[in-house]
Amino acid sequence: MRETYAELLEHTRTIQDLAAISALLSWDQEVNLPPRGVASRARHKAALAALVHEKICDPLLGELLTALAGADLSREISPAAAANVRELKRDRDRAVKIPRNLIRELAEAGSLAQQAWAQAKARNDWELFAPHLERLVDLKQREAEAVGYEDEPYDALLDEYEPGARAAQLDRLFAELKVSLVPLLDRLRAASRQPDDALLRQHFASEAQDAFGREVLRDMGLDFAAARLDRSLHPFTEGIAIQDVRITTRYVEDNLGTGLFADLHEGGHALYELGLPLEHEGEPVASAVSLGIHESQSRLWENCIGRSREFWQHYLPRLREFFPGRFDKIGAEELYRAANVVRPSLIRIEADEVTYNLHIVLRMELERGLLRKEIRVAEIPGLWRDKVRLLLGLEVPGPAAGPLQDIHWSFGVFGYFPTYTLGNLYAAQFFARAREDLGNLPALVAAGDFAPLLGWLREKIHRRGSLLPAGELCREVTGSPLSCRPFVEYLENKFEEIYEL
Ligand code: ZN
Numbered sequence: 001m002r003e004t005y006a007e008l009l010e011h012t013r014t015i016q017d018l019a020a021i022s023a024l025l026s027w028d029q030e031v032n033l034p035p036r037g038v039a040s041r042a043r044h045k046a047a048l049a050a051l052v053h054e055k056i057c058d059p060l061l062g063e064l065l066t067a068l069a070g071a072d073l074s075r076e077i078s079p080a081a082a083a084n085v086r087e088l089k090r091d092r093d094r095a096v097k098i099p100r101n102l103i104r105e106l107a108e109a110g111s112l113a114q115q116a117w118a119q120a121k122a123r124n125d126w127e128l129f130a131p132h133l134e135r136l137v138d139l140k141q142r143e144a145e146a147v148g149y150e151d152e153p154y155d156a157l158l159d160e161y162e163p164g165a166r167a168a169q170l171d172r173l174f175a176e177l178k179v180s181l182v183p184l185l186d187r188l189r190a191a192s193r194q195p196d197d198a199l200l201r202q203h204f205a206s207e208a209q210d211a212f213g214r215e216v217l218r219d220m221g222l223d224f225a226a227a228r229l230d231r232s233l234h235p236f237t238e239g240i241a242i243q244d245v246r247i248t249t250r251y252v253e254d255n256l257g258t259g260l261f262a263d264l265h266e267g268g269h270a271l272y273e274l275g276l277p278l279e280h281e282g283e284p285v286a287s288a289v290s291l292g293i294h295e296s297q298s299r300l301w302e303n304c305i306g307r308s309r310e311f312w313q314h315y316l317p318r319l320r321e322f323f324p325g326r327f328d329k330i331g332a333e334e335l336y337r338a339a340n341v342v343r344p345s346l347i348r349i350e351a352d353e354v355t356y357n358l359h360i361v362l363r364m365e366l367e368r369g370l371l372r373k374e375i376r377v378a379e380i381p382g383l384w385r386d387k388v389r390l391l392l393g394l395e396v397p398g399p400a401a402g403p404l405q406d407i408h409w410s411f412g413v414f415g416y417f418p419t420y421t422l423g424n425l426y427a428a429q430f431f432a433r434a435r436e437d438l439g440n441l442p443a444l445v446a447a448g449d450f451a452p453l454l455g456w457l458r459e460k461i462h463r464r465g466s467l468l469p470a471g472e473l474c475r476e477v478t479g480s481p482l483s484c485r486p487f488v489e490y491l492e493n494k495f496e497e498i499y500e501l
Helices: 002-031 035-057 059-068 079-097 100-123 126-147 153-161 167-190 206-220 256-274 291-305 309-322 332-338 356-371 377-392 418-438 441-446 451-460 470-478 485-498
Strands: 227-231 237-241 244-249
Touching (some): 002 079, 035 059, 035 079, 035 100, 059 079, 100 126, 126 356, 126 377, 153 167, 167 356, 167 418, 206 227, 206 256, 227 256, 244 256, 291 451, 356 377, 356 418, 418 470, 418 485, 441 451
Parallel strands (some): 227 244
16 A cells, blocks of 8 residues: 555656646746746646646546545555545546536636736726626536536535635625624724824835835744745735745835735745645645635734734834834824724725625625526626625725726636635634633734744644645634634724724
8 A cells, every 4th residue: 555655646746846837937927927928928837737637637646546545544654645645536536527628718718818807907898808707607617517516516616725615604604704794894984083094105115115024024934045025916925845935025105004914914825835844745735725724824914913013012113213204203003003994995905804804705795696697797797886885885986996806707716715704714713722822922922023923823734734624624723613703803802992982
């Protein structure tokens, strides 16, 4: 059995190497690629994707997995071996079910749709994008049918990003969230004392923002010998290898928060990638267990730490040095309140902690309706308007600030949005547990000592990689299954105090 397993690992490493090369090409595309190189880059990436698909569908891999099926690998080899086989089997089962021509059609439709989406967004014209979305929804329905599902097609797509998650389960979580968040938002909007974020909207030179951001990232524990920070239009993290993690950010000179919170967010993603078990590099067990868990790491640093009172207490003296004259007469308390203004926005990526998940609820409701054929593409702008009015109390002026704002659908990515909310929920639940376990976390943050928190995250989450499925990991770390309660309590405690309710 050990020989079979060794052969399986060898095959896997090749797949992971190809995936790493593909990740490097993606990073390069966003950071360095000259505009005329886009078409050839798309071809190179498609060639690699086809190779990866071929390797996963290789009958030899199927035979090796069959030979290992039924064995108690956890006992006979190691828990990591059991996780590797579980993850490989999941990937392969999915890949072999999707016909090769459907993969090609999706890739082609996606690249056409992306171009159309960019134009449609720039011209604020839904009709330019609608036929492409219709085509993509049709192809994704075919993909869901090919992959198979128990309850509804959305599950088949969601499972790719959040293994094991089901729409019905998310429905219950999201309904509970909506019931808590909408009234909280109403109370915050009606509060007589409203915090003001003008002091974060002064002029901040981007070089100074870059230097400050790097200091914060180093304080968090990011090792720049194993990571890079660059700039791109939309911040993101790409893990090429466990000791080669790339993050990007974006600085806006009239808003300190844009870049700083992006640094913290991507820094959280990077710390997760850097903390995966190095001794298993190249194996599925040494990769992130789900997008929801990945997002929990970014949100924990961005919000639970970066938007905490103690964070601003610690960094105020440094901010005065990096940005002379900007914060001389300002106290940490004002900064803390400025970093926590709740203001419904039409744009998801500009949303605060309270309203963010309402944007996700809206998207998931529409995606599910489209996949179930209950909603037609032509109805999306109208439904979007209604839902934004209901959830956020805002009027949508046009599709660019509505359903055209996000790039996801133009890639044919459906079922991805809910992982953002799962990340927020996991983050709050992990953070509550870390506070209990560490005892004096606020005092540590106030002292700028993040090492105990990073140590806790490393031991409980990062080092575990994909050893346990996300739901089990959550139960093991926190003692309870995923719930909305810790998140809602965190928000209520924090914002009732800030808004003096
Ligand atoms: Zn993220």
